[in-house]
Amino acid sequence: MAEKKAYPLRINAEVLDAIQRWADDELRSLNAQIEYVLRDALRKNGRMKKAEDSNDDDTSS
Template sequence: MPARCIAELRVAAEKKAYPLRINAAVLEAMQAWSEDELRSLNSQIEYVLRDALRRAGRLKPGKVEPVEDPDD
């Protein structure tokens, strides 16, 4: 199996599901933003969270590799 496929499987295995309760207006805005960016809603939420964590110094560069959502 190519190294890239192994890495993708490893990253996919590290993802965890988390039920999210979110305000309806925020959800609608995130959905519209995700469509503008050509991402799934899940990928957009993860992107925004990752960016906020990085800016706050809570997530070190290279700690989380950006991975495309399999639904995209």
């Protein structure tokens, strides 16, 4: 498993609420949903190689 690093995130309350609802719908934690969305954006924009992307469906966070 890749090393996890803590990062404080300031985020608009409306955005956070929307991400929380989405996470609930997908049965993920809020943290896992944020990471999923970031990984998806990185992959779609060619910023992340497939090897680094091996556990993006991990819902245990």
